[in-house]
Structure formats: structure tokens, C-alpha cells
Amino acid sequence: MTLAIDVQRLTRRFGAFVAVDAISVQVKTGEVFGFLGANGAGKTTAIKMLIGLLEPTEGSAQVAGYDVRTQSEEVRRRIGYMSQRFSLYDDLTVRENIQLYGGIYGLTDDEISTRGAELVGGLHLDGAHDALVGTLPLGWKQKLAFSVALLHRPLVVFLDEPTGGVDPVTRRQFWEMIYAAAARGTTVFVTTHYMDEAEYCDRLSIMVDGRIAAMGTPAELKAEFGAPTIDEVFVRLARPAAMAGGV
Amino acid sequence: MRALRFLLRKEYLQIFRDKTLLRMLFLIPVVQLLVLSNAATFEVRQSRLFVVDRDRSTMSRGAIDRLVASGRFERTAASVSIAAADAAMRERRVEMIVVIPEGFERGIVRDHRATVQLLLNAEDGSAAGVSQAYARQILSRYAADLGGSLTPPIVPGGAHAEAAPGRARGVLDVRTRGLFNAELNYKHYMVPGILIQLLTIIGTLLTAMNIVREKEAGTLEQLNVTPVSRPVFIAAKLIPLWTLAMLVLAIGLFIGWIAFGVPMRGSLLLVFFGGAIYLVVALGIGLWISTVVETQQQAMFVTFALLMIYLLMSGLFTPVNSMPPWAQVVADANPMRHEIELMRAVMLKGAGLADVARHLVVMAVSGVLVLTIAVRQYHKRSA
Structure with missing residues (x-):
């Protein structure tokens, strides 16, 4: 299997502070990879380096076969990204948002209309095609944002806490969408705070203070730490760090 | 180029959906021109x-x-x-x-x-x-x-001096006649200046605020993850705001003509040409501001601090000739001053392209300079 993401000793410093400390991660194509960590552990900083929003200080990273330092435009063409903050345009309609992102990624008019129709149908948003996105409920917005991030059929999609603030039913639907994307061959790199979601991942890593403290399948991690749940694994790893930090 | 088309469409859709913005764009020139042109005068009465x-x-x-x-x-x-x-x-x-x-x-x-x-x-x-x-x-x-x-x-200043005895023998009758603005109508003189000041504020502030709003909303980050190139993104931002500002210029000129009878002795086309070049500078400054601030509040603050200097060094309220030499040098590099002088020259004096060529050159050079700096400042990836 080829690697969708290959990170070697990637480091990011802000002055004296080391936000990401020489992490190494390999994600295989079609995998759903959970990137866990407490708040401030360095997850978002790491993702920002992988999607070309932040310059790495040291180390290397290849995403979709291209170097994020020297070939960031090639990387951008092949990835999708959904940030913590909802990032579609509230003052544009569902259709207009789809057209905009389709156009940006160079889809033809036909592709935009067929994929757009599929997308809207898949989300059961048919009646809301011409509604302003700002008027949709949060759960629908999140699902729409995810679908739009997949519109150009990226090889890798990065999801930074995609299910923050949505209800359990929507979260479940969201994960069904993630599996569907992975089944089509898209690699999913997802961060989350919900440990039940972590159990759904093929593999995951847990980041503590800028380092990767553990990595493996959920079953492997639970066996390694002798814990019944990922939640338990997470707490055991994260607690010493929190206590050392005086929290 | 295809991306540019879609981005432009998005910008125009957003602008025309923002009713408050549109209302302000039409109301501000009307109110400012009517109020300021009447109030801002060098005349002393009573x-x-x-x-x-x-x-x-x-x-x-x-x-x-x-x-x-x-x-x-x-x-x-x-x-x-x-x-x-x-x-x-x-x-x-x-x-x-x-x-x-x-x-x-x-x-x-x-x-x-x-x-x-x-x-x-x-x-x-x-x-x-x-x-x-x-x-x-x-x-x-x-x-x-x-x-x-x-x-x-x-x-x-209230100090006293001995009354000097009169020296003049003959009676000298000096008669002055103002050329080009024969009635010394201050409104005709002020309207073009106020209009340019207005255009600068609208152009610079709208650009800065528009981009910073996307920064705050997180949509800018989303765009930075896409393959949209810097020039395309910047063109998509500047072109709609530029057309909007040109529209404000047209409205302002119309009001000046209807309400104050400001003449158009030169070519209207030249006035718009000058405005078109000047706006590149105004919008470029807005773009630059958007790259150095993080919030709309900061954008507003920086814009006004900058515009204040700009405005006072433009000769709109204080004549450049009475500034100290160093300030005259600064004022001479101020594109706003050149645009105001161009407008006054073309509208009141009927100046032609050759007469205002120097103003156009200074503005074009500043435009290229400001845009270059702003584009270099704008990064998709932060260091």
C-alpha cells in the first residue's frame, strides 16, 4: 500500500516554544486516521503544516506524494480541508458555495452541476439548494462543509474537529460520511475530542506536549495500556502532562 | 483564469447582498458632499x-x-x-x-x-x-x-508696534481677477477634493475590511488551502471594489454637478482615467493594511490613522505651498494630492492629458509600488 501521508521528524517552533516536536506519522491510502491530543498538544499546528498554511521549522512531510515545503501547490490541488471554524460563505446559497469551490478546483460546469446535485441529494438538502448557508442549522452546515471539501475528489482530506458542537445523531451521520469517503479511496486525517469517535478510526495517534505518545489501531492501544476504552488510554497519557503543566 | 471568474462572481454576489453596504455607498457621498462642501471653506465672514x-x-x-x-x-x-x-x-x-x-x-x-x-x-x-x-x-x-x-x-497677535508713517505717494489700484474659477466659488474648488477624500476612505477601508472579515470568519484560511494563486485572489478582491469605487466617483460627480453646478471644463474621460489609476493606490493600501492586521477593529484603526496623515498632507484643507520644505516633499509624493490637483485642473481649468501627465505618472508609480508591497506581504502560508 502506498502512503498518503509520510511525516518524518516534523518540528515547529514558535520562538523558544516547541509546538510540534519531531513527530513522525505514516498514513496509508484509504485509511481513516485519528489524530488525537488534548487542547494545546499541537494538533492544529501539525495539520497546518501538512496543508501548507504554516512553514515547518524542521523535518519533512509528504502529502499525496508531494513535499509540503517545496511543492505546496501540488499538495493543495490534491487535498481537502475542513477547519474547526465553519468555513463556507454564510451569505451565499448552498448552490453558490458548491459552484465557487468547484470552480476554484477547476471542475467543469458539467462536473459542478452533476456532483453538486449528487452532494445535495446525498445530504437530503434538495429543498435548500437556494437557501443561504447562514440559515441552515449547524449540523447541516458541517455535513455540507465536509461534502464541499470532497467535491474535487481529493486524495487526502483533513478534518480538524469536524463534529464540534453537533448532536449525537448528526455525529453518527457524519462518521457514515467519513466511512463512505474512505471506501471511495480518500484518505481521512481527522482530529477529535470525542473518544467514542476515536474508536471508529482505523488507526490513531495520541499527541502529548508536541510529541506523539502512542500510535496504533484502537485495539492495539487498548492492549498496550491495558485499558478497556480509548478514553482510558487518552486520560492515562494526557494526565501526567497536565499535572506537570500545573493544571 | 477559471478560478478568477468564480471568485469574482462570489465577490459581486456578496456585495450586492449586503444591503447596508450598498445604502452606505450611495448615502455617504450624498451627505458628505452636501455637508462638507458647504462647511469646508477658507472664507472668513463676520x-x-x-x-x-x-x-x-x-x-x-x-x-x-x-x-x-x-x-x-x-x-x-x-x-x-x-x-x-x-x-x-x-x-x-x-x-x-x-x-x-x-x-x-x-x-x-x-x-x-x-x-x-x-x-x-x-x-x-x-x-x-x-x-x-x-x-x-x-x-x-x-x-x-x-x-x-x-x-x-x-x-x-495683539502685540503693539508704532504706526509706521505712510510711504506711498501715488495711489496704486491693484485689481485681481481669478482665472478658471472666476467667481472664486469655494464649492467648485472643494467638491473635487472632498470627492477624492471620500473615494480614498471608501476604497481603502472597504478593501481592508473585506479581506479581514474573511480572515475573521476563517474563509480566508479555507481559500489559502485551495490552489487559488495569490494574484488571482487579489485580483478577485480588488476588481469588484474598484468598480464599486468608480461608481461612487460617478455618483459624486453627478451630485457636484446637480447640487453645486461644478463645471466639467475638461474631459470627463480623463477624470475617470485619473480616478481609475488613483483607486489602484487606495485599494492597494487597503490590501496592505489587511495583511498586517488580524481583526476588523484593527483594520479600522490603522486605516484611519493612515488616512489622517494622508489627508492632511494632500493640500485639501491646508495649501501645500504653506507647508515647511520637508512636508512639501512628503506632500509631493502623496498620490492623493496629485489626484485632487488633477481633478481640479481638469474640471475647473479644462486641463488636458499633457497638463496632468505628471500627476498620472506619480499616481501610477505609487500604485505599482503599493500593490507590489501588498502582494509580497500577502502569504498563503505563514512563516
């Missing part, structure tokens, strides 16, 4: 006058009457005591003191010359200068009518 008439003759009373009849001065107090006049000026009850010494009438009748002393509060130097010039003109004309000449020594 200066309060303290009369110290020590001659108390028909001629001295005639001189005072002339001053008052002009409408420029209002006689608010009179006394024979200089001390009383001084006190009045110190308490800011009067702006000018006119002292007519004893022997004024005798001097005119016998020697055809006499002396009048004017004392002005020069705290506001330009207003004092204007009052002084009016008073001098009115009194000289009066003296000429009587067949004499008059020497009004000017003493600024």
Missing part, C-alpha cells in the same frame, strides 16, 4: 471687530462703515482705549482691532495719506491672513475714493 476711533471724524467713521458694510466684519465693541481693546482680544471677544489715530482726516485732506493700525488674533494664522487682506483691500479702496492713500500696518 469677523468681530473692535473699533478704536481716536479721530472721531466723518472720514474715520466712513472707514469703519466701509469695513462693516462689506459683510466681512461685525462691529462688536468700540472704545478710545487701546487697553480695553487688548483685553477684549485676550478674552477672545474680538478677532481684529482697528485703531484710527488722531489726525486721520487731516492727514488725508492735507497730505493725501494716513495711517490705520490693524491688530489681529493670529492664533488661526490663515483666518487672520484672510481678514487682514480683506481689511487692507477695503480701507485702501476707501482711501482711494477719498483721493488719498492709506498704510495699515499689520500687527499680529
Whole structure:
């Protein structure tokens, strides 16, 4: 299997502070990879380096076969990204948002209309095609944002806490969408705070203070730490760090 | 290029959906032009006058009457005591003191010359200068009518000086005629300037705010993850705002013409051409601001701090000629000044392309410079 993401000793410093400390991660194509960590552990900083929003200080990273330092435009063409903050345009309609992102990624008019129709149908948003996105409920917005991030059929999609603030039913639907994307061959790199979601991942890593403290399948991690749940694994790893930090 | 088309469409959709923005874009030029053009004037009317008439003759009373009849001065107090006049000026009850010494009438009748002393509060130097010039003109004309000449020594700031004896023998009648704005209509002079100031604020602030709003909303980050290139992104931001500002220019010119009868002696096309180039500078500055700030509040603050300097160094409210040499150098590099001068020259004087070529060149150079700096500052990836 080829690697969708290959990170070697990637480091990011802000002055004296080391936000990401020489992490190494390999994600295989079609995998759903959970990137866990407490708040401030360095997850978002790491993702920002992988999607070309932040310059790495040291180390290397290849995403979709291209170097994020020297070939960031090639990387951008092949990835999708959904940030913590909802990032579609509230003052544009569902259709207009789809057209905009389709156009940006160079889809033809036909592709935009067929994929757009599929997308809207898949989300059961048919009646809301011409509604302003700002008027949709949060759960629908999140699902729409995810679908739009997949519109150009990226090889890798990065999801930074995609299910923050949505209800359990929507979260479940969201994960069904993630599996569907992975089944089509898209690699999913997802961060989350919900440990039940972590159990759904093929593999995951847990980041503590800028380092990767553990990595493996959920079953492997639970066996390694002798814990019944990922939640338990997470707490055991994260607690010493929190206590050392005086929290 | 395909991406540009979609991005442009998005920007126009957003602009035309923002009803508040549109209302402001049409209302601000109307209100500002109507209010400011009437208020912003260098003219001085109804200066309060303290009369110290020590001659108390028909001629001295005639001189005072002339001053008052002009409408420029209002006689608010009179006394024979200089001390009383001084006190009045110190308490800011009067702006000018006119002292007519004893022997004024005798001097005119016998020697055809006499002396009048004017004392002005020069705290506001330009207003004092204007009052002084009016008073001098009115009194000289009066003296000429009587067949004499008059020497009004000017003493600024309430200090005293001995009245200098008149030196002029003959009577010199200087007649001035303002060319190009023959009626010295201040509105015709102010409207183009105010319009450009308005255009600068709208252009710079809208650009800065528009981009920073996307920064705050997180949509800018989303766009930075896409393959959209820097030039395409910037073009998609600037082109719609540029057309909007051009529309405001057209509205402003129309209001100037309808409400104030501001003439268009030169080519309308040249006015728009100048505006088009100038707007690149204004929008470029907005773009630059958006790259150095994080929130709309900061954008607003930086924009206004910058525009204030810009505005005061533009010659709109204070003539560039009266600035110190270093400030004149700065003002000469100020594109806003060049645009205001271009507008005034083309509209009031009928200047052609060759006459304003220098202004166009300075603006074009600043435009290229500002845009280059701003584009280099804008990064998809932060270091």
C-alpha cells in the first residue's frame, strides 16, 4: 500500500516554544486516521503544516506524494480541508458555495452541476439548494462543509474537529460520511475530542506536549495500556502532562 | 483564469447582498458632499471687530462703515482705549482691532495719506491672513475714493508696534481677477477634493475590511488551502471594489454637478482615467493594511490613522505651498494630492492629458509600488 501521508521528524517552533516536536506519522491510502491530543498538544499546528498554511521549522512531510515545503501547490490541488471554524460563505446559497469551490478546483460546469446535485441529494438538502448557508442549522452546515471539501475528489482530506458542537445523531451521520469517503479511496486525517469517535478510526495517534505518545489501531492501544476504552488510554497519557503543566 | 471568474462572481454576489453596504455607498457621498462642501471653506465672514476711533471724524467713521458694510466684519465693541481693546482680544471677544489715530482726516485732506493700525488674533494664522487682506483691500479702496492713500500696518497677535508713517505717494489700484474659477466659488474648488477624500476612505477601508472579515470568519484560511494563486485572489478582491469605487466617483460627480453646478471644463474621460489609476493606490493600501492586521477593529484603526496623515498632507484643507520644505516633499509624493490637483485642473481649468501627465505618472508609480508591497506581504502560508 502506498502512503498518503509520510511525516518524518516534523518540528515547529514558535520562538523558544516547541509546538510540534519531531513527530513522525505514516498514513496509508484509504485509511481513516485519528489524530488525537488534548487542547494545546499541537494538533492544529501539525495539520497546518501538512496543508501548507504554516512553514515547518524542521523535518519533512509528504502529502499525496508531494513535499509540503517545496511543492505546496501540488499538495493543495490534491487535498481537502475542513477547519474547526465553519468555513463556507454564510451569505451565499448552498448552490453558490458548491459552484465557487468547484470552480476554484477547476471542475467543469458539467462536473459542478452533476456532483453538486449528487452532494445535495446525498445530504437530503434538495429543498435548500437556494437557501443561504447562514440559515441552515449547524449540523447541516458541517455535513455540507465536509461534502464541499470532497467535491474535487481529493486524495487526502483533513478534518480538524469536524463534529464540534453537533448532536449525537448528526455525529453518527457524519462518521457514515467519513466511512463512505474512505471506501471511495480518500484518505481521512481527522482530529477529535470525542473518544467514542476515536474508536471508529482505523488507526490513531495520541499527541502529548508536541510529541506523539502512542500510535496504533484502537485495539492495539487498548492492549498496550491495558485499558478497556480509548478514553482510558487518552486520560492515562494526557494526565501526567497536565499535572506537570500545573493544571 | 477559471478560478478568477468564480471568485469574482462570489465577490459581486456578496456585495450586492449586503444591503447596508450598498445604502452606505450611495448615502455617504450624498451627505458628505452636501455637508462638507458647504462647511469646508477658507472664507472668513463676520469677523468681530473692535473699533478704536481716536479721530472721531466723518472720514474715520466712513472707514469703519466701509469695513462693516462689506459683510466681512461685525462691529462688536468700540472704545478710545487701546487697553480695553487688548483685553477684549485676550478674552477672545474680538478677532481684529482697528485703531484710527488722531489726525486721520487731516492727514488725508492735507497730505493725501494716513495711517490705520490693524491688530489681529493670529492664533488661526490663515483666518487672520484672510481678514487682514480683506481689511487692507477695503480701507485702501476707501482711501482711494477719498483721493488719498492709506498704510495699515499689520500687527499680529495683539502685540503693539508704532504706526509706521505712510510711504506711498501715488495711489496704486491693484485689481485681481481669478482665472478658471472666476467667481472664486469655494464649492467648485472643494467638491473635487472632498470627492477624492471620500473615494480614498471608501476604497481603502472597504478593501481592508473585506479581506479581514474573511480572515475573521476563517474563509480566508479555507481559500489559502485551495490552489487559488495569490494574484488571482487579489485580483478577485480588488476588481469588484474598484468598480464599486468608480461608481461612487460617478455618483459624486453627478451630485457636484446637480447640487453645486461644478463645471466639467475638461474631459470627463480623463477624470475617470485619473480616478481609475488613483483607486489602484487606495485599494492597494487597503490590501496592505489587511495583511498586517488580524481583526476588523484593527483594520479600522490603522486605516484611519493612515488616512489622517494622508489627508492632511494632500493640500485639501491646508495649501501645500504653506507647508515647511520637508512636508512639501512628503506632500509631493502623496498620490492623493496629485489626484485632487488633477481633478481640479481638469474640471475647473479644462486641463488636458499633457497638463496632468505628471500627476498620472506619480499616481501610477505609487500604485505599482503599493500593490507590489501588498502582494509580497500577502502569504498563503505563514512563516
